[in-house]
Amino acid sequence: MASTEWNFLVLLMVIMAFSEWVQHSDAAQITFGSCTPQESDERGQCIHITSCPFLAELLTTEPQTPAQLLLLSKSQCGLDNRAEGQLNSTLVCCPRSKRIDVEEPEPSHLPGNDQQPGNVLPGNDVCGFHFADRIFGGTNTSIWEFPWMVLLQYRKLDVNKSTSSNEYTFNCGGTLLNTLYVLTAGHCLANRKLEKAGVVLHSVRLGEWDTRTDPDCSTQMNGQRICAPSHIDIEVEKGIVHDQYVPNSVDQQNDIALVRLKRSVSYTDYVRPICLPTGDLIQNNFVDYSMDVAGWGLTENRQPSPTKLMLTVNVLNRTICQLKYTSFKVKLYESQLCAGGMAGMDTCDGDSGGPLMVSISTGGRDVFYIAGITSYGTKQCGFGGWPGVYTRTGAFIDWIQQKLEA
Structure with a gap:
């Protein structure tokens, strides 16, 4: 399947799951790095779409124009495989001026950052999760x-x-x-x-x-x-x-x-x-x-x-x-x-x-x-x-x- 087709399929699933956003819109904002938003000269952050009203509101626009669908598609910057549900896992590049005004968590406030003693191993609610799209000859x-x-x-x-x-x-x-x-x-x-x-x-x-x-x-x-x-x-x-x-x-x-x-x-x-x-x-x-x-x-x-x-x-x-x-x-x-x-x-x-x-x-x-x-x-x-x-x-x-x- 071509990547463009895949992006539109993801968007369709996101739109169908939009009702979940209402229940999770007050979740803490987490950033996955800086980025350059589409159609914008200002810097942005790769965050959950639920933390970016500018893009999340486009999901409720009916009918959506081809330009809006293309903007949503090109704004995606990854998937957070730790989150449940297609909507909650979708990440977008959101302009700084259009994000929810929520304090981004410092590293010390992230899950598992309680400065535990060195003889304590993290549980699988903290360890083993990674965020990705998905040697020799690798x-x-x-x-x-x-x-x-x-x-x-x-x-x-x-x-x-x-x-x-x-x-x-x-x-x-x-x-x-x-x-x-x-x-x-x-x-x-x-x-x-x-x-x-x-x-x-x-x-x-x-x-x-x-x-x-x-x-x-x-x-x-x-x-x-x-x-x-x-x-x-x-x-x-x-x-x-x-x-x-x-x-x-x-x-x-x-x-x-x-x-x-x-x-x-x-x-x-x-x-x-x-x-x-x-x-x-x-x-x-x-x-x-x-x-x-x-x-x-x-x-x-x-x-x-x-x-x-x-x-x-x-x-x-x-x-x-x-x-x-x-x-x-x-x-x-x-x-x-x-x-x-x-x-x-x-x-x-x-x-x-x-x-x-x-x-x-x-x-x-x-x-x-x-x-x-x-x-x-x-x-x-x-x-x-x-x-x-x-x-x-x-x-x-x-x-x-x-x-x-x-």
Whole structure:
């Protein structure tokens, strides 16, 4: 279906659902970034259509002119998949002068921003939700997608390796768990390659999408331009590698680590935690599940991607995966997952420590859980028939909870 046809179908559904707006028009206004409204020179904000009377009133105009329908269509700047109902989830670029005069919530007043202790994990009413339209051989993500993803920033040591320089590099990824902790791979903290490169973990970058720009801006399919807030860099207080992880081991068992930040994170629609597996998901090996991986790692050009990329992979039976890796004398454990294996599509250098994500329908909404952590694969990324190996997060839930401190 052409995008124009889809937009008009969405508008028809919005019009049919207009009666819901009357009941929700007093809801708190939330902004999803700045934008440039159609037919206007002033700046706008991407907000729920219920908070923009200028556009919401067009829904009740009968009959609607082609120009009004086109304006509504081109004003859409996304969908909020956390809201229920087509009307309540529709987002539009609303001129600043034509919004409801409601105070926009500061980050500290958003759900989950109660500055909870570091040993408290958010519930699935806070974690795992992302706002989006919807690696190696991967596709571009939207500017809002996977808000729990972080970059680990390393500081290069001077030649004598006793003092730090002002050079920084991104060598690994990670996943925000709560206001103080990031989950990553053990080899992102304990690794001979990092030692030889003379780098040390310094900080974590949150709310990033394109490493070349700050702030990040993106032009949507309908021509709407959206800009996110600036990214956030927070220094690392300490790294916690699993006690039984052996750096540079062949099988990379227990390849998991936590990073504690020096200060708490405030959640926004661009910085938000993922959910850890709970209940039956803890023991699930996810065979034949389709999952997402994402990161800024090497692309098919052997260069790091400046923008966050994503890829969908299927989880394989570990026995089948073991047959492949036996030739390298590598043993796979129950605490590991195998996924992917299609030629030209894989996680690669720089994606290490990033999440293997599964979307589960919970309470009528799609909630993302971190099923695995990118661990290792073949030296040549994207080699057909060779899946990547991931640390299975469910096997380490107790370890994670024991290491979290208030």
